[in-house]
Amino acid sequence: MTQELVTQVNGAPRALPADHVENGFFQQHILSVRQFDRDKLQYIHRVANEMRSLVRRFGKANLLDGKILANLFYEPSTRTSSSFQAAMLRLGGRTISINEVHYSSVTKGESLPDTVRTLESYCDLTVLRHPQKGASALAAQYARKPLINAGDGAGEHPTQALLDIYTIEDDLGRLDGLRVAMMGDLRYGRTVHSLTRLLCLYDTQFTFVSPEALRLPAEIREELEASGHRYAEQRELEDTIGEIDVLYVTRVQKERFEDPEQYEQLKDVYVVDPELMSHAKQDMIVMHPLPRVYELSMEVDDDPRAAYFRQMENGMYIRMALLAAVLGKA
Amino acid sequence: MTQELVTQVNGAPRALPADHVENGFFQQHILSVRQFDRDKLQYIHRVANEMRSLVRRFGKANLLDGKILANLFYEPSTRTSSSFQAAMLRLGGRTISINEVHYSSVTKGESLPDTVRTLESYCDLTVLRHPQKGASALAAQYARKPLINAGDGAGEHPTQALLDIYTIEDDLGRLDGLRVAMMGDLRYGRTVHSLTRLLCLYDTQFTFVSPEALRLPAEIREELEASGHRYAEQRELEDTIGEIDVLYVTRVQKERFEDPEQYEQLKDVYVVDPELMSHAKQDMIVMHPLPRVYELSMEVDDDPRAAYFRQMENGMYIRMALLAAVLGKA
Amino acid sequence: MTQELVTQVNGAPRALPADHVENGFFQQHILSVRQFDRDKLQYIHRVANEMRSLVRRFGKANLLDGKILANLFYEPSTRTSSSFQAAMLRLGGRTISINEVHYSSVTKGESLPDTVRTLESYCDLTVLRHPQKGASALAAQYARKPLINAGDGAGEHPTQALLDIYTIEDDLGRLDGLRVAMMGDLRYGRTVHSLTRLLCLYDTQFTFVSPEALRLPAEIREELEASGHRYAEQRELEDTIGEIDVLYVTRVQKERFEDPEQYEQLKDVYVVDPELMSHAKQDMIVMHPLPRVYELSMEVDDDPRAAYFRQMENGMYIRMALLAAVLGKA
Numbered sequence: 001m002t003q004e005l006v007t008q009v010n011g012a013p014r015a016l017p018a019d020h021v022e023n024g025f026f027q028q029h030i031l032s033v034r035q036f037d038r039d040k041l042q043y044i045h046r047v048a049n050e051m052r053s054l055v056r057r058f059g060k061a062n063l064l065d066g067k068i069l070a071n072l073f074y075e076p077s078t079r080t081s082s083s084f085q086a087a088m089l090r091l092g093g094r095t096i097s098i099n100e101v102h103y104s105s106v107t108k109g110e111s112l113p114d115t116v117r118t119l120e121s122y123c124d125l126t127v128l129r130h131p132q133k134g135a136s137a138l139a140a141q142y143a144r145k146p147l148i149n150a151g152d153g154a155g156e157h158p159t160q161a162l163l164d165i166y167t168i169e170d171d172l173g174r175l176d177g178l179r180v181a182m183m184g185d186l187r188y189g190r191t192v193h194s195l196t197r198l199l200c201l202y203d204t205q206f207t208f209v210s211p212e213a214l215r216l217p218a219e220i221r222e223e224l225e226a227s228g229h230r231y232a233e234q235r236e237l238e239d240t241i242g243e244i245d246v247l248y249v250t251r252v253q254k255e256r257f258e259d260p261e262q263y264e265q266l267k268d269v270y271v272v273d274p275e276l277m278s279h280a281k282q283d284m285i286v287m288h289p290l291p292r293v294y295e296l297s298m299e300v301d302d303d304p305r306a307a308y309f310r311q312m313e314n315g316m317y318i319r320m321a322l323l324a325a326v327l328g329k330a
Numbered sequence: 331m332t333q334e335l336v337t338q339v340n341g342a343p344r345a346l347p348a349d350h351v352e353n354g355f356f357q358q359h360i361l362s363v364r365q366f367d368r369d370k371l372q373y374i375h376r377v378a379n380e381m382r383s384l385v386r387r388f389g390k391a392n393l394l395d396g397k398i399l400a401n402l403f404y405e406p407s408t409r410t411s412s413s414f415q416a417a418m419l420r421l422g423g424r425t426i427s428i429n430e431v432h433y434s435s436v437t438k439g440e441s442l443p444d445t446v447r448t449l450e451s452y453c454d455l456t457v458l459r460h461p462q463k464g465a466s467a468l469a470a471q472y473a474r475k476p477l478i479n480a481g482d483g484a485g486e487h488p489t490q491a492l493l494d495i496y497t498i499e500d501d502l503g504r505l506d507g508l509r510v511a512m513m514g515d516l517r518y519g520r521t522v523h524s525l526t527r528l529l530c531l532y533d534t535q536f537t538f539v540s541p542e543a544l545r546l547p548a549e550i551r552e553e554l555e556a557s558g559h560r561y562a563e564q565r566e567l568e569d570t571i572g573e574i575d576v577l578y579v580t581r582v583q584k585e586r587f588e589d590p591e592q593y594e595q596l597k598d599v600y601v602v603d604p605e606l607m608s609h610a611k612q613d614m615i616v617m618h619p620l621p622r623v624y625e626l627s628m629e630v631d632d633d634p635r636a637a638y639f640r641q642m643e644n645g646m647y648i649r650m651a652l653l654a655a656v657l658g659k660a
Numbered sequence: 661m662t663q664e665l666v667t668q669v670n671g672a673p674r675a676l677p678a679d680h681v682e683n684g685f686f687q688q689h690i691l692s693v694r695q696f697d698r699d700k701l702q703y704i705h706r707v708a709n710e711m712r713s714l715v716r717r718f719g720k721a722n723l724l725d726g727k728i729l730a731n732l733f734y735e736p737s738t739r740t741s742s743s744f745q746a747a748m749l750r751l752g753g754r755t756i757s758i759n760e761v762h763y764s765s766v767t768k769g770e771s772l773p774d775t776v777r778t779l780e781s782y783c784d785l786t787v788l789r790h791p792q793k794g795a796s797a798l799a800a801q802y803a804r805k806p807l808i809n810a811g812d813g814a815g816e817h818p819t820q821a822l823l824d825i826y827t828i829e830d831d832l833g834r835l836d837g838l839r840v841a842m843m844g845d846l847r848y849g850r851t852v853h854s855l856t857r858l859l860c861l862y863d864t865q866f867t868f869v870s871p872e873a874l875r876l877p878a879e880i881r882e883e884l885e886a887s888g889h890r891y892a893e894q895r896e897l898e899d900t901i902g903e904i905d906v907l908y909v910t911r912v913q914k915e916r917f918e919d920p921e922q923y924e925q926l927k928d929v930y931v932v933d934p935e936l937m938s939h940a941k942q943d944m945i946v947m948h949p950l951p952r953v954y955e956l957s958m959e960v961d962d963d964p965r966a967a968y969f970r971q972m973e974n975g976m977y978i979r980m981a982l983l984a985a986v987l988g989k990a
Contacts, residue, residue: 059727066389082756082778082782090728098412114621115408121639122415124389309781313782396719400742443958444951451743453746
């Protein structure tokens with residue numbers, strides 16, 4: 001089911017203005033980063049830039065007045081849920097949040113397709129967060145209106161990867177020719193997987209830093225090789241820090257380790273603190289999808305190279321751009 | 331307490347424009363289908379039609395700009411809650427949702443009347459869902475602003491019955507002279523009870539199809555007889571299917587049966603699938619209040635006679651009509 | 661940390677219109693009643709009066725169009741949460757509610773400062789309710805945008821005290837020269853503490869009525885003495901009732917007593933009912949922060965001296981005034 005990732009929304013095809021046809025987002029589902037190429041990314045980045053200007057100047061843009069977003073979250077995510085809500089509200093639209101799965105007709109045994117079709121009766125598009133891989137693609141098969149994947153378990157979380165790559169371009173001014181290090185849990189971190197796939201569209205030099213047990217999956221490594229990218233795998237960041245442009249940090253979760261001692265041993269290796277930053281380039285950035293625990297010291301927060309709070313704000317602009325694009329108002 | 335179903339909202343009577351007095355909804359509570367006669371139903375259907383046109387053309391109608399709805403749900407109902415929220419938002423109003431009873435001053439022991447009066451301090455009307463029969467009527471005794479019953483346990487769920495009868499008229503073009511079959515759990519399904527009462531205002535021929543244990547309650551059968559309506563009771567639908575105009579299906583819940591074997595035996599009898607539909611008239615409709623489990627095959631979804639997703643959408647228009655009517659903006 | 665109660669929000673100081681500088685609220689956090697003096701209270705009361713006029717005439721005031729409020733509640737409070745939401749909506753703004761702490765990245769171990777900074781990326785100000793004393797001051801240290809304390813455990817709940825004192829002035833026409841009795845749990849009731857502190861700015865005569873075990877804390881009594889105020893402490897209200905202008909009642913909670921018998925004995929002493937009211941002055945008022953249990957008889961509700969539902973409505977106007985003031989639109 002996940003093969004057919006760009007699904008034309010059911011219903012009669014309509015005659016569209018040329019720019020809508022061109023950007024290719026109108027009435028489409030957003031399910032995977034694989035839907036994006038360099039042109040589409042440039043388009044979304046350009047719209048996100050405009051959204052930022054509008055929000056900073058006016059607080060909002062009235063492009064989606066009269067539109068309603070169903071924000072359907074089958075598992076908790078304050079950050080993603082709030083970001084989509086704010087994006088919709090700042091576009092002049094309204095939101096209906098269905099956060100509590102224990103508190104819904106789902107508890108009466110309703111299927112995901114029926115729940116999505118119900119909400120579509122009232123709303124103009126759906127944002128779906130679900131703990132199971134493939135849930136978004138399944139829901140999209142039944143959806144008559146655009147559906148955006150806000151994370152489906154071990155599957156994808158495309159808007160996170162989009163805000164990540166947007167932040168890199170925005171902060172560093174380019175996407176080609178960068179040396180990007182990903183550090184921490186590279187095995188289970190879908191954030192890392194999705195961003196890596198997007199960066200494969202550009203001339204990127206990758207360094208993957210993780211314990212052996214949390215190595216980047218073979219599937220992704222093969223994709224890197226197939227796309228002709230060079231990459232290095234390391235156990236520690238150490239002397240490489242001085243050469244990288246982007247350091248992308250993720251949490252190393254205790255529950256991933258069978259041996260607690262191994263966790264205690266390893267966790268200190270993957271911490272970003274002022275000492276590490278003193279060896280980094282002046283024009284590099286540190287990124288993190290948040291929430292963080294210990295792996296990112298609060299002492300780094302005031303360093304201008306700390307990009308993680310900018311990432312969050314950019315998430316709202318990227319989501320504004322996507323919402324506007326799929327509803328034909330970008 | 332449920333006798334006095336149409337309660338004039340407390341406070342000084344005001345001079346109203348003639349049409350508001352005429353439609354009889356302005357500043358009234360909506361507690362029961364018994365408040366409705368043929369004229370009132372026609373009025374609400376007419377307003378719902380207008381709402382549908384406005385939503386389809388503009389996405390919204392700015393009739394309730396500046397108004398706030400308190401959406402007070404003491405038990406889960408994603409569908410009803412979302413529908414009321416969308417109705418209010420599409421009217422240009424705003425909503426405040428109080429969904430989590432475990433998460434409210436109710437846990438501190440506050441009474442329903444105090445909670446309703448609190449919310450009225452901030453809002454312009456209240457939608458109340460409560461697991462106890464009579465809760466809406468009790469709350470309405472204390473309410474100074476309009477209150478709409480969104481389901482009170484074994485009591486009523488008037489807006490569900492209103493959207494059902496609206497869908498029948500909208501799909502079939504008339505309400506008199508129809509043969510309506512209700513199938514499934516007719517004993518506990520308040521949806522069936524309320525719709526039956528509304529259909530008694532019209533020249534309807536009823537067929538009730540259920541296991542003996544889930545027969546229509548005596549009280550409703552007596553009402554049918556008192557209003558001079560003919561009805562048949564059957565254990566199975568079988569050959570009748572070819573004669574009916576409306577087949578209204580409800581869930582048969584396992585927990586209603588003392589004997590699990592009896593449930594397993596019966597459940598297959600009350601399933602709507604393509605085989606059954608092949609014997610039905612071409613211009614009939616299949617309705618269901620949703621959520622469904624097994625009693626309504628997903629294979630029927632694409633049949634144009636499947637009216638259940640239209641029901642849901644119509645629910646929003648009916649609720650828009652009621653919200654506008656009680657606030658004097660219909 | 662609570663010493664520095666008025667915290668200038670981080671970021672470059674801007675040139676402000678004279679009236680914004682004058683009122684002293686623009687871009688400030690609202691953390692404690694200690695931030696308020698007579699001038700500031702008069703300013704907020706004047707703005708609240710205007711808000712009430714606007715709401716009664718138009719339902720809303722479009723002062724905060726394009727602004728978003730993050731309503732961050734780490735513990736339940738339907739009343740306070742709904743009141744802030746309604747205040748923001750009636751100002752033309754939008755709200756994002758984060759009510760369910762169990763349902764958030766907080767469960768992933770995220771710190772309060774990170775959660776607040778996340779929400780600030782999307783929103784224009786934050787309202788914070790937290791069970792721990794000092795939580796608001798901690799959060800404010802990291803906040804780059806205004807933060808309003810909506811109750812921090814045994815700490816403060818400044819907007820409650822502000823709506824209380826506003827109600828007294830609104831109902832009685834003055835704040836100087838009043839005799840105010842506080843009755844019930846005066847030890848743990850932060851409402852009583854905060855209101856007492858605000859009333860110390862005026863010529864107030866205090867009477868504190870409570871069981872010995874629930875006496876006003878020494879700290880507050882010392883403040884009263886330091887500010888030159890006279891006060892009486894009594895076990896029962898009795899004959900004093902005929903002399904007081906404001907009777908402020910709070911709940912006596914069973915769980916505060918080690919000895920259940922003592923609770924049963926005492927609880928009847930602190931009940932307001934028609935009998936008690938028959939001895940009270942005609943132009944006095946009875947106040948209660950709500951929710952109530954038994955200590956305030958529903959038979960008193962229709963007495964015009966019962967001010968507690970007016971308190972709730974006033975809470976919305978006070979919060980509108982504060983939201984507008986800190987965003988520079990009052």
